[in-house]
Amino acid sequence: MTQLTRRRLFATAAAAGAATALAPPWLRPAAAAAPAAKGTGVYRYKMGDYEIVQLMDGARTFPIPDKFVVNVSKDKAIEAAAAAYMPEGKVTIPFSPMIVNTGKKLVAIDTGNGLGAYAASKGVVGQARGNMEAAGIDPAKVDIVVISHFHGDHVGGLKNANGSLAFPNAEIKVPAVEWAFWTDESNASKANGFNAKQFANVKKMLDGLADKVTKYEADNEVAPGITAIYTPGHTPGHMSFAVVSGSKRILVQSDVTNIPSMFLRNPDWHVIFDNDPKQAAATRHKIYDMAAAEKMTVSGYHFPYPCVGHVEKAGKGYRLVPVAWDPNSN
Amino acid sequence: MTQLTRRRLFATAAAAGAATALAPPWLRPAAAAAPAAKGTGVYRYKMGDYEIVQLMDGARTFPIPDKFVVNVSKDKAIEAAAAAYMPEGKVTIPFSPMIVNTGKKLVAIDTGNGLGAYAASKGVVGQARGNMEAAGIDPAKVDIVVISHFHGDHVGGLKNANGSLAFPNAEIKVPAVEWAFWTDESNASKANGFNAKQFANVKKMLDGLADKVTKYEADNEVAPGITAIYTPGHTPGHMSFAVVSGSKRILVQSDVTNIPSMFLRNPDWHVIFDNDPKQAAATRHKIYDMAAAEKMTVSGYHFPYPCVGHVEKAGKGYRLVPVAWDPNSN
Numbered sequence: 001m002t003q004l005t006r007r008r009l010f011a012t013a014a015a016a017g018a019a020t021a022l023a024p025p026w027l028r029p030a031a032a033a034a035p036a037a038k039g040t041g042v043y044r045y046k047m048g049d050y051e052i053v054q055l056m057d058g059a060r061t062f063p064i065p066d067k068f069v070v071n072v073s074k075d076k077a078i079e080a081a082a083a084a085y086m087p088e089g090k091v092t093i094p095f096s097p098m099i100v101n102t103g104k105k106l107v108a109i110d111t112g113n114g115l116g117a118y119a120a121s122k123g124v125v126g127q128a129r130g131n132m133e134a135a136g137i138d139p140a141k142v143d144i145v146v147i148s149h150f151h152g153d154h155v156g157g158l159k160n161a162n163g164s165l166a167f168p169n170a171e172i173k174v175p176a177v178e179w180a181f182w183t184d185e186s187n188a189s190k191a192n193g194f195n196a197k198q199f200a201n202v203k204k205m206l207d208g209l210a211d212k213v214t215k216y217e218a219d220n221e222v223a224p225g226i227t228a229i230y231t232p233g234h235t236p237g238h239m240s241f242a243v244v245s246g247s248k249r250i251l252v253q254s255d256v257t258n259i260p261s262m263f264l265r266n267p268d269w270h271v272i273f274d275n276d277p278k279q280a281a282a283t284r285h286k287i288y289d290m291a292a293a294e295k296m297t298v299s300g301y302h303f304p305y306p307c308v309g310h311v312e313k314a315g316k317g318y319r320l321v322p323v324a325w326d327p328n329s330n
Numbered sequence: 331m332t333q334l335t336r337r338r339l340f341a342t343a344a345a346a347g348a349a350t351a352l353a354p355p356w357l358r359p360a361a362a363a364a365p366a367a368k369g370t371g372v373y374r375y376k377m378g379d380y381e382i383v384q385l386m387d388g389a390r391t392f393p394i395p396d397k398f399v400v401n402v403s404k405d406k407a408i409e410a411a412a413a414a415y416m417p418e419g420k421v422t423i424p425f426s427p428m429i430v431n432t433g434k435k436l437v438a439i440d441t442g443n444g445l446g447a448y449a450a451s452k453g454v455v456g457q458a459r460g461n462m463e464a465a466g467i468d469p470a471k472v473d474i475v476v477i478s479h480f481h482g483d484h485v486g487g488l489k490n491a492n493g494s495l496a497f498p499n500a501e502i503k504v505p506a507v508e509w510a511f512w513t514d515e516s517n518a519s520k521a522n523g524f525n526a527k528q529f530a531n532v533k534k535m536l537d538g539l540a541d542k543v544t545k546y547e548a549d550n551e552v553a554p555g556i557t558a559i560y561t562p563g564h565t566p567g568h569m570s571f572a573v574v575s576g577s578k579r580i581l582v583q584s585d586v587t588n589i590p591s592m593f594l595r596n597p598d599w600h601v602i603f604d605n606d607p608k609q610a611a612a613t614r615h616k617i618y619d620m621a622a623a624e625k626m627t628v629s630g631y632h633f634p635y636p637c638v639g640h641v642e643k644a645g646k647g648y649r650l651v652p653v654a655w656d657p658n659s660n
Contacts, residue, residue, distance in 0.1 A: 039372060039374070039464070039465065040373070040374045040375070040657040041372065041373050041374070041636075041657060042369060042371065042372050042464065043370070043371045043373075043386070043635065044369070044370045044371065045370070056373070056657060058656075058657060058658065059654075059655070059656040059657060059658065060656075061656045061658075061659060084651065084654055085625060085627075085640045085651060085653060085654070086654055092654040092655070092656045094654070094655070094656070123658075124658050127657070134369070134372065134464050134465070134466075135369065135464070136464075259654065261654065295415065297415075304652045304653070304654055304655070305373065305636060305655065306371075306635060306636070310415045321414065321415065322634045322652055323415060323634065324389075324414055324415070324416055324422040324424065324589065324591065324634055325389070325422070325424070325634070325635065326388075326389035326390075326391045326422045326424070327370040327371060327386060327388060327389060327457070328388060328389065328391075328453075328454050329391060
């Protein structure tokens with residue numbers, strides 16, 4: 001048996017690469033049987049008596065803009081992304097809504113980017129619906145859709161591209177503070193940049209729903225065992241959720257932090273998407289100090305898939321330790 | 331809007347828990363629409379021109395046995411598991427085979443625990459097949475099954491419970507050294523404990539396949555762009571794989587380490603499953619020194635799902651940084 005050496009490992013890898021490269025694309029046969037079609041990411045696990053399905057909605061990878069992190073240099077932002085092994089000079093932001101089956105109710109927490117209504121994504125995002133199908137979940141059977149906040153990547157899946165309701169039989173629950181902020185014309189008229197785009201999308205996505213949605217306040221159950229927690233800053237009425245079943249619980253942190261490798265590590269960095277950056281940073285410290293002290297299981301909409309872990313203090317910030325999930329129990 | 335305080339967060343969580351606990355199980359309505367049936371874990375992403383599907387086969391969670399880590403105290407092992415937030419005194423080991431669609435060939439790397447032939451799991455493991463179905467992959471269309479080594483959680487899915495071939499049309503490629511070791515009656519007669527169980531399973535699983543399997547050596551392509559790398563210790567003929575497409579590559583490390591939170595952090599710890607513990611530890615250092623220096627993308631059969639990340643040096647060991655995968659590109 002040959003000895004493993006560094007030279008050898010890379011020699012064989014290079015040779016394999018060269019062999020592949022030698023065959024011009026038009027000579028390569030079509031895929032034997034593409035395992036495409038049926039979803040890109042589904043992860044299902046038990047939490048107490050509940051079942052949770054984490055749905056990949058896709059991800060966006062893009063060159064880091066100048067003011068992606070408003071209060072630090074672009075170089076520092078690029079360095080942080082590189083430390084998380086992202087493509088050079090780029091950042092990857094994944095999106096992942098959650099389905100909770102409480103036994104009594106089928107509940108969706110946020111909806112993903114949707115198919116076209118929010119952003120023409122060419123399939124890069126908007127995959128949550130296909131992944132629901134792959135998981136055998138019928139959107140018509142969802143009882144409650146709970147919205148954490150009104151950004152397009154969370155409400156974009158409320159309607160189909162033709163304007164019909166994506167969850168036709170569900171009660172739609174929205175934070176009362178979000179509704180008030182995003183439907184206020186004077187707020188809309190003052191907005192620019194990222195926020196202006198969000199106001200336009202909210203108008204499109206929630207048009208005609210004023211009498212249909214249920215507005216909820218923090219500290220109330222929005223579904224059996226699911227309690228809203230006020231975590232403002234990212235948006236004025238941004239909500240997280242405590243999901244509790246028996247002795248088990250999970251903190252669904254929504255967008256308290258965007259991608260952990262940048263903004264959980266550096267909770268005082270102001271991501272361009274935060275509406276009130278100082279309040280958002282204060283919320284991060286409060287939530288993660290608690291989560292770390294209590295060793296809470298935390299799920300995040302922009303966490304690396306399947307989006308669940310524990311938060312630990314690390315230097316001036318925090319780090320995420322992904323869970324060793326057993327899909328059968330927790 | 332109420333202020334978020336620690337007292338409040340836990341008060342609401344506790345209240346929600348209490349409310350759920352109040353309803354006796356027989357009064358709880360049946361699940362509205364269980365999102366069960368269709369798989370527990372599927373993750374699909376592009377790698378160059380290839381497509382990779384990571385299949386969750388399930389996980390086992392069990393009390394840490396006395397000699398789980400042969401050369402350290404049980405207390406230290408329990409401490410390491412606790413640091414990874416595993417259930418108290420227990421360890422969770424997940425299993426995850428991989429499908430590679432090269433465009434030319436549909437390739438399975440390892441097969442999971444299978445349904446009953448290797449271990450009566452009651453569904454705790456053996457989920458890979460259901461997840462293949464959820465991903466729209468027909469086992470009959472798999473062209474090549476590459477086996478990394480002969481442990482039951484890797485070869486257990488070669489046959490169905492009734493003894494028929496699970497991948498009826500696939501060429502089955504096995505490491506020549508593994509075949510020689512595990513089919514040698516004198517080795518079998520000397521084995522006890524974990525290894526004795528493996529010899530018995532190999533007999534059952536590979537019975538009648540002597541003329542059907544293709545034995546392969548290290549440093550050869552086992553499928554287009556997939557090169558075997560000799561990484562012995564865990565078993566005598568244990569193989570890893572370099573999967574290369576264009577300028578992209580991934581190191582499929584098989585069982586060079588078992589769960590990273592224990593044995594990547596502590597590469598010199600001897601997990602009970604390693605056949606030659608010293609050789610296994612030496613292989614770990616070689617492979618991870620390379621992977622860290624080259625910032626290679628590494629996939630592991632027992633890594634936290636979806637099983638892919640980068641390895642960094644950390645103290646006397648290493649740590650795994652999960653990738654920020656974009657399912658659309660890498």
